[in-house]
Amino acid sequence: MTTRARGLHTHVLESLGLAITAGEYPPGSVLRTDELAQRFDVSRTVVREVIRVLESMYLVESRRRVGVTVQPAEQWNVYDPQVIRWRLAGADRPRQLRSLTVLRSAVEPVAAGLAALRATPAQCADLTEQALGMVATSRGRQLEAYLVHDVAFHRIVLNASGNEMFARLGDVVAEVLAGRTHHQVMFPDPDPAAVTLHVRVAEAVRARDTAEAERLTREIAVGALQELDVLAP
């Protein structure tokens, strides 16, 4: 089973999306709907619906009389969670992971600063709880448990920022952190300095110390980037 049995549409979409983002079809390649229908053994209807979706992601462009042409990577909507997943699953995972981490390093400090301004008491409490959870699981090869708290922590910060664009990056951050834990060669225990920083961010947010929350989060980001340089140069 290549993918879940979630319908023909999903299956074809997944296969094609993965193949294209993996660079199996060089930009400019031309696909024809009939040919695809035959290849996947589905009706042209299904293929057309898939093509329309891929088109909305700027992975392909469909033109009459010529066919469906694969677009160059610069066109792709790299913010589409689906595209992100495909790319993380494919060949240029390292590049993707890096550019996402750089994005995080830009966004999260600002988000943390805003969170310090706007976080509700409940969010503050939740944040502290996750930070403590990170401390508790930071030793003894409990990477999976640590990951859960880490993801939750960053999600709360992004949500508490009150900015919808930031909030929607929660899934991206989750993917990056999960990717780091699962596919990157990683140390058996997370960096203690990073753990401490998370605790201090939680404190700064609760104390409404915008500048400090931003500064500390920036430190976390720098750490993440350095880690990436060390482990995947």
Place this chain on the structure above:
Amino acid sequence: MTTRARGLHTHVLESLGLAITAGEYPPGSVLRTDELAQRFDVSRTVVREVIRVLESMYLVESRRRVGVTVQPAEQWNVYDPQVIRWRLAGADRPRQLRSLTVLRSAVEPVAAGLAALRATPAQCADLTEQALGMVATSRGRQLEAYLVHDVAFHRIVLNASGNEMFARLGDVVAEVLAGRTHHQVMFPDPDPAAVTLHVRVAEAVRARDTAEAERLTREIAVGALQELDVLAP
């Protein structure tokens, strides 16, 4: 003519996308495909393709036996350029403009810093050229000409950062700047301080002064946010 005569699919997609993002269908509303087909006077085929695209944007969810349900705004893929356009054209343009500006304020300084590291000589020259163009058009009610240079300037910075995620925000920035010029009540001439800052950013990038480029761009961002607070409180 509501939209360009670019095909039935495009027309229906545009209408529905606009309506949904405008909040005309409260979250949880249910649409039925054959009803839509009838309403737009197109075949079910066309409607289904549109639904599939809207689904990939997380604007709707299609389930058997129940129909196509409109998703709450928190689900929407707010990074999809299409969604951004729809929202900017619709009712919550102000909110959208604000959250995009906040995003810019996070991303662009970091992008400028990276650009200072990586910009090619050609990009440096181009950047300077655009900055000078901004100076030249900053007086005498030449807002349109100014806008062109402004957009070009920020696009170059984002591209020169060498990060694909940043580069793809060029269109977003263009939309925001255009929106500010066209729909916001704006001063007859741009803020002279902002113009100067752009020139200095260009200089910093050429001088490979990462920290300065980042700092100056942050100043521009702060200015943009303040402007938003003054004009659309």
Place this chain on the structure above:
DNA sequence: GTGATTTAAAAGTCATACTTTTGTGGACCT
């Protein structure tokens, strides 16, 4: 009332026929 069973509503899939756009190649002219 609770749980199993039937029912029907809506999306999902398929096959086919037809329309529209548009590259391409060839005829024709200069």
Place this chain on the structure above:
DNA sequence: AGGTCCACAAAAGTATGACTTTTAAATCAC
């Protein structure tokens, strides 16, 4: 040789109708 125009055909776009599958909800049995 080179350009213009035109007819052809290829491929996507659209429409229609029949059939399948899922599943919410109504019905029935206990």
